[in-house]
Amino acid sequence: MNTAEIKNSGYIVKDDLITGTDLESLQAFTRNSIEEFKGRNFRLYDKDFDNSIISSPAFNNKIDSFIQNIIKNEYPEFSNKSSDIYKVLRVVAGAKQKEQANLFHFDAHLITILIPIIIPDNANNKNGDLVILPNIRRVHKYLILNIIQKIFFQNKIVRKILSKFSLKNFLDYKILKLKVGNIYAFNGFTTLHGNMEIDEGSVRATLLVHAYDIFKNSSIIKNNRKRSIMKEVKNIQ
């Protein structure tokens, strides 16, 4: 695997990590949850994954060695730091699909892994393609700068502008058509990212694994994340 792609093209795609059996388990767990939530949009975290494949050691070891490989080759300065893993299952399964699109943001973690579980295949291309704008900012630990960058990039006006296709010619703007069975990795801290629109009535489910929290010791970020989980704030992931 050429891990340098995370810096060169902004992302890595790997097609031999998720097996058919993994996918079946991920899809079964997701479909059960969709039934429970009766077709609404939802997110699941930590404890919600107990007794599912998402918390199984075999599955996690595989993801972890993928992450470690990227860290060892591309971000050796992080190799002696412990990795905080933050997982989110994000399901868009109901109405208000539009509100779930173009929520461009930066993550607080260095590595973001995206595992497509259910991806629609609509002819109108409203399939929630992943949009990434790599290297919009640098890795840094300044909390105030982080807040300023988030206020600047994650507001409604900038998000609206970024959702326009015409910008493609001016920015390093990549649209990734997600394929079930693949696994995607990018630097979520430096890459501004979001997803395109999903057609009404379509289901899109992705598992997001975040590793190496840049603001690990910040209580503000920790509390903010806790509050977001409680409130189900849409723009954190």
Ligand SMILES: [Fe+2]
């Ligand atoms: Fe994200």
